[in-house]
Amino acid sequence: MTPKYLVTGGAGYVGSVVAAHLLARGHRVTVLDDLSTGFAEAVPEGAEFIEGRVQDAARWLDGSYDGVLHFAASSQVGESVAKPEKYWENNVGGTMALLAAMRSAGVRALVFSSTAATYGEPAAVPITETAPTAPTSPYGASKLAVDHMIGGECAAHGLAAVSLRYFNVAGAHGPLGERHEPESHLIPLVLQVALGRREAINVHGEDYPTPDGTCVRDYIHVADLAEAHLLALDAMTADTVPAGEHLICNLGNGNGFSVREVIETVRKVTGHPIPETTAPRRPGDPAVLVASAEAARERLGWTPSRPDLADVVADAWAFARLREEEGA
Secondary structure: OOOEEEEEOOOOHHHHHHHHHHHHOOOEEEEEEOOOOOOHHHOOOOOEEEEOOHHHHHHOOOOOOOEEEEOOOOOOHHHHHHOHHHHHHHHHHHHHHHHHHHHHHOOOEEEEEEEHHHOOOOOOOOEOOOOOOOOOOHHHHHHHHHHHHHHHHHHHHOOEEEEEEEOEEEOOEOOEOOOOOOOOOHHHHHHHHHOOOOOOEEEEOOOOOOOOOOOEEOEEEHHHHHHHHHHHHHHHHOOOOOOOOEEEEEEOOOOOEEHHHHHHHHHHHHOOOOOEEEEOOOOOOOOEEOEOOHHHHHHHOOOOOOOOHHHHHHHHHHHHHHHHHOOO
């Protein structure tokens, strides 16, 4: 029987790319998304689409599913500070309802889209899974609460689960790419300057203890990220992540790129000048965030195949131009 998976939040950026990878492997895919931040046209062709909230997953989830890949969440750090109740309801309450629906249906495999925001200000880099978790926002705190919730579900009810904590996701997978309103991520913001939609890119702080004074971040291609999710499913199918285990893995390239390195890469890839303006530091921005992905390599067999920043930017640029041609 062909495996069948529910992808919550599968009309969003990462969820849609993962759904496309599942379909390419020949799996059956159902996308559940309320379209509050996702887009119906991003649901890959061949996937069944259900417009609905993850809190109501019990209406559709049954024993025909082999597992769930859970992306449905609110994910803006700034908004979480202003509206923490939204993040507790959507991220924690939504996952609690999903776990109950899985338990009732007998679906015992879960891949969870967690976040490096669970670590907060890192004491050391690269960050490993044993680093202290001290989130600095309700968003990070809500994701950490979900990780704790999943751990309890595994221990008490025999769920097999993998939480993937990743840092800055970028790039595109053909017609599937990054679309946020408002946009807050660096690479698409710099590409907006190249497209003439912005006059300049703000560089928030240039006096950090880094080689060029700007923040350093670990970027991962969205297609590499999707492949890690499929490897996590493989690990549970093969019982290398058995029932009752909750495996947490960081994902990243293991090396970082500064804000100015990103801007310069966009200049080279696009051929456009990118004017800069200097802005004050943003509160809570660590100087360096770089992940150690050794656990993912050892337990899942995952190695990023697109570590070059220029390749990441080139795919994001192709997607941005496609959107521009479509008038979107």
